[in-house]
Each structure stands twice: as structure tokens, then as C-alpha cells.
Amino acid sequence: MDILITGVLLGATYSLIAMGLTLQYGVARIMNLANGEMLVAGAFGAFWVFTTQKLSPFTSVAFVAPGAFVLNWLIYRFLLRPLVRRAKNRGMLEVDSILATFGMAFAFVGIMLLVFGGEYFTYSYLDEPVAIFGSPFGLNRVVACLVSVALCGLLYLGLNATRTGMALRAVAVDPAAAGLVAIDVPRMSTFAFALGGAVTAVGGIVLSTFLTMDASIGIVFTMKALIIVIMGGVGDVRGAIIASLILGLAETAVASLIDPGLTLAAAYLLFLLVLLFRPEGLFGRRQS
Amino acid sequence: MAESTALDVQGVSKRFGGLLAVDDLSFAVRENEVLGLIGPNGSGKTTVMNLISGLLKPNGGEIFLGDRKISDRPARIIARAGVARTFQLVRILPSLTVLENVIAGAVFGHKRLWGRAVRQFALRQLERVGMGHAVDAPTASLTYIDEKRVELARALASDPRILLLDEWLAGLNPTELQIGIDLISSLREEGRTIILVEHVMDAIRSLCDRCVVMNSGAKIAEGTPEQTLADREVIRAYLGDEHA
């Protein structure tokens, strides 16, 4: 029971990260290997606000979200769009964007190492127990979960109820056809990439309230986000949310039953199962 | 004629999302026959070719090569069993030379040559399709028609028993068309079985023993070219009700 609740709390938080990557990969078609670094950068923002300004870590959203939005906008506009242009087909774009974002990931890690050093960073925020069904859980985890759920809900509404959201979904389904119905595909892709980056960074803030991080841990979160997105089916928001919960549960189970140091192994195990049995994603239709 | 069946398509269907692209289609091709697969645009002809060559798997039904079931096998196995094809949208290997493109067909499949032998064999195929002059050319320099020739040479390089040609004659001028028709009938003389997707009616009349006509994924007529092309339903499918 404890595992179940902790797992759901964690999984809900992951779904925020998965949303970020879904926007970047599903809509903008960029397999962003620097995704986790954006997350860690957001977490640093929260850490900084909390330790130096003595404010709630969530206040850092005020500058982290716009900052990440602008940064990712610039990255897409000036670093990735040239690749989109020079690519002759989807495969070439994939290879190029993988390489480019892999390079960026290292550059980000380098910058963060310079600015913050290589230390682990953690702070204790709302570190008090609340009782759910009689067992105690960290209040920070519960708050993180609620914040994530609220943000995911907001994003979901935005995608389904606004014109921009419609356009984004159209690009996700078929960029060429979206272009034919007068959707500005490059602009939408840029927007999706920037928004995805912002969501990811906010995800970092949320995670930092209960996880310990360091400058080079981004790759682990990139892996997790990628695994979730693939398990859910690329571009499938509902699938991503369910996959997040599954990952949250699996990690919590491994952490509490075997060893907390093996959470990545849990993620890999899920990934392996997906690859072997449902490479098209949980709800994806089998492509031939 | 009591010739044996080379390829047997039995009740095959293929669905793309909500679209039934091939709908419970059955037909058989006899050994050494030229079968025309015709029908209006979007009627599912290419999809049938893809199902036979193994590029796509059917959602229902079975396909047999002789008495061997191939509809559940991957494309490479089907190729090794002696089925070769060209693509409606030509697929040339861009970073290989023209000769290497053809050699590719003769190394891993139904024909498995290597070394000097494969070069010579591939050269002969290139000459046969009229591309003997451009052996070492990079593929970037080829015209569309030349690309189609190279692709046919690649298919021939596997010495196929069954050859699938998807609108191979499309876009040729009248002289080239005649050369193309002669080439295909010479392939048939060698004992190959050919399935031809074509819109060029002259070619169909002069080459095909029989035609299968498709519309919206289903078979609407089958018979000799004269019979099928005169069929009311076929005319309606191609031209609309007022002409039928």
C-alpha cells in the first residue's frame, strides 16, 4: 500500500516531465537528449531561491519558467532549425538532432558545474509527514504531486480547448498536412519546443522539493522521460500519464524492496518490456 | 492449360486506421503468366504489391508462393524465395554507384553471387535495361527514367521467379514505351511470372494474359484484357456512372 501511494505520488510528478518531452519530441520532432539538463537547471533555480532568498521553492517558477521558455526558444530557433532545414529526411534530422542535443547536454552540464560546482544539492522543504490512509508520507511529495497534477491538467486543457493547442496537435499528427491548412509549422514547432523546455524546467523545481540532485544527474531524467514517452506512445498524452504512473510505481517498488540505487534499472526493465512487446507504445497501433 | 499456380492470394485484407485499403481480395497467378493489376488511383494496387513482397503484413487472409505460405514471413525471406519488385516511387540507393545498386540485387537474395561473378552478372542486367553506358556513374546524375531502369536491373539481378512491377512503364515516351514493352515480354519468354500494375492501356493489352481489376480495395472484375476493359463495372469505376 505504501509502495502504491509513494509510487503514484512520484509517477504524477514524472508525468509533468513527460509532458515537456512530449511537446518537444511529439510536436517539434526533436529528440532532445538535453532535456534532463533543463530539468536540473530548474531544480537549481528552486534551490537557489530557497537557500538564499528563504522563499518557497515554487516561487522560482516566476523566473525559471519564462527563462527556460526563452532559452529553449533560442535553442530551437538558432541551433535546431538549421538542422531541420539541412536534413533531407526524417532520419537525417533524427541523427543530427540527437548529436546536437547530446552536445548541448554536455555543454549544459559544463556550465552548471562551473556555476554551482559538482556538489549534491538538497534542501528540506515541507519535510513533515502527512497521513494518507493511516500511513505517513512526506508533505513535500504530496504537494509536488498536486502541483504536477494541476499543471498537467492546465496543459491538457490548453492543448484541447485553445486554437494554439489544436494547431500543436495537428502538427504532432502530420506536419505536412498541418502546413496545408495554413498552420505555421515552424512557428508552432518553435513554440512547442520552448513550452516543452519550460514545462521540463518546472518539473525540475517540483522534483527538487524531495529529490537530491547534482549537476550531472540530468541524463538519468532524460532517460526516464524518454522511456515514459516511448512507453506511452510518442505524442500520446494519455499514454504518457499512465506510463509515468507505471514508472513511478516500478521505481518505488524496486527502491523499497531491493535497493534505492537501482531505480534506473527499474526504468530499463520497463523499457525492455516495452521494446520486446509493445514498441509502438501502450496504446499505440502497431505500425507496419 | 494445366499450369501450376505460382502465386495465390486468398482473401487478403489490409487496413490503415479506418481505411480498408484491400478488402478480402483473392486471385491466383499461374506459372509464367503476365497478370495485370489495374484500377483507378487509390484503389489499393500498390498495397497489394506491398503485401505480396512482404513490406506490409495483411490483417487477414493468406498469400502462398507455390504451396509455401509467405504472408507471415518477412520481406527478406520472400525475396530469397524468388520474388523481386520495383517501387512506384523509385528507391535507388543514393550513395552507391549504378553498378553497385544492381549488384545489391544479386548478393543476398534468390541469387547469391559475390566477387568477379557478381560484377559481370550485374553488368549484363544493366546492359539489358539499356544502362550499360552509365555503370560507374553516381546515382545523383540519373534521370527519373534511368533510375527506373536501374531499379529494374536490380530486381532482375536476383533472377526472380516472380517479378512485381509497380507502374514501371509510367512516364515513358512512345519509343521508350515500346522498348519497355519488348523488354517485359522478353522477361516473360525466359519463364518468369510477372505481376504488372499499370495505367498504360496499350501495355496492358499487349502484355497481359489476364487482368484483375480493383476498386476501393476490392476485386470488381477478372479475365482477359478485352473482357475486363469492356466490363460495365470497370468502366464505371474508371470513368463514373454516366459512361457506363
Add this chain to the structure above:
Amino acid sequence: MTRRETVSVAMVAVALAILACLPFLVDGYLLSLAVGIAMYTVLATSWALFSGPTHYISLATAAFYGLGAYVVAAGVDVIPYAVLLGLAGIAGGVVAALVGLATLRLSGVYFVIFTLGLAELVRQIVTWVQNNLTGSRGMYVLTEITERMIFWELLALAAAVYLIGWLVTRSRLGFALRIIGNDEVVAAHVGINSAASKLALFVISGTFAGTVGAVMAPRFTYIEPSIAFSPELSFQVVIMALLGGVHRLWGPLVGVIPFTILWEVIAGRFPTQTVLLLGIAFLLIVYLIPNGVVGRIESAIKLAGRSVKHG
């Protein structure tokens, strides 16, 4: 063999023989630089054997390398070193085979993702095993093996990589990979088993990386997961191979030599900024010389040839 090939083989043999004398001429700093170059030559060349023709980008070199090093660390007191080298190669090959079996029949994206975290995964598992079985964080690798011997071993491995690479290029397998890299649909339709061909090459490259890790292990003296499975290694291998060019067997070498030397200088001068600089160097290469130096030179030669013909 054609005449040209005979000449190339002879030249390579002579070059190797000369290089083998190097440890008698230099030592200390220069020798360790030479070891670095030899190591990256083997790693980058074997990486390019697989990733060059298939465009599948493997980010897992560090996983195989670390595993190889750990095989030596775990067995150095009980098993002869030469046997350990073989075991390390097998370990690398087996892990590569498992990864390949799970991912190579799918599109390249799955493969990249799987390899991206692989070093981290193996590191977690090794750490866990170590904590639970030995109770210590690191291990000592104490051997009699000198830097000179390491250099010779690497040189032998380099010779083996080139030999295998050359054989593969001439073989059906090499031709199959070129076709796969161009168009997988055509590959399947001419009868190629794409997954098996890719798997074969990936196993070769994993075997080499594992063996290199084992060869380098004595140099560490003390091995700890965070050192053995450093993600920077995977990264550097990719950079160097891309810098040189992956479409020729000797392409990676052209990247390895300048980059290793440059890196020595940079790591010495800006020890805290290496990761950042590595990232920037990588980006510069991806954006400015996507086909590598060798690709650049070759297209320049082609252009020149064309303008001579037309001029």
C-alpha cells in the same frame, strides 16, 4: 587483392612496426599521450565500423569499456591476465548482443535511447553488486604491467580493428551494411537480414571496447564505478570519430590524433571546464563539419576534379 590494396597493407604494416618502436624512444608524458591516442584509435574506429554505415549512434562505449575494466579488477588476483582480456572482450560482446537483440530490429531512436543510459545502468548494477558482495566501493588492480606493454597491447588491438574493418568492407556483410544505411526497405527486399547484420557489427564494436577497458585497467591502479563508467568517454569517442569522418576506415584516426593532443592541452589548462569545452567542441563539429575532415577533403577533391574537367 588488387595492387593498391597490397601497397596499403604493406604501408600499414610498416607504420605499425615503426610505432611499435616508439616506447623505446619516448617515455613519461609522451608515452602516455601515445597510449591515449592508441586507445581512442581503437575505440573510435570500432565505433565507426558500426555507426558509420548504419547511422545508428551508439552512446554506450563507456559501458563496455567500464565492464572490461571491471572484469580485470574482479579477476586479477585469480585468473591470468591474458585470459581476463579475452573474458572482458566476451563480456563487452555479450552485453552488446543483448542490447542489440532488444533494439536493433526497431528504429534507430530506440537504440540511441537504450545506449544513452547504458553506462549509468551498468554502473548502478556494478555498484550494487559490489556493495552487496564485497562491501567496498572500489577495487585495486595491482599488476606488473607497464605503460609500454599497454601501448603494445593497444597497438595490436588497433591492427586487429583495421584488419577486421578491412575484411568487413570487402565482405558481403560490409556491403549489406552500406545498403542498410541507404535504405532499409530496399535492404529487406534484396534479401538482407538487417537486424542480424547490424547486430554482428555492434557486437564487434562492443567486444573491442570491452577489451580496451581491460587493457587500460592496470593503468587505473584503483577502480571505482564513477571512474570506470565515465560518460565522457562515450562522448569523446563519438566526437573524435565524427571529427575525422566515419565513411572511411582510417577516418576516425584523422580525428583522434589532433583531438587527443588538443584535449591534453585543454584538460591541463582548464581542468574545471573540460565538460563545457567538450560540449562546445562537439557542437562545433556537428554544425560545421558534419561529414568529418575526411569527408570535407574528399568533396573538395571531387569539386576540384570537376572544375579541372570543365575548366
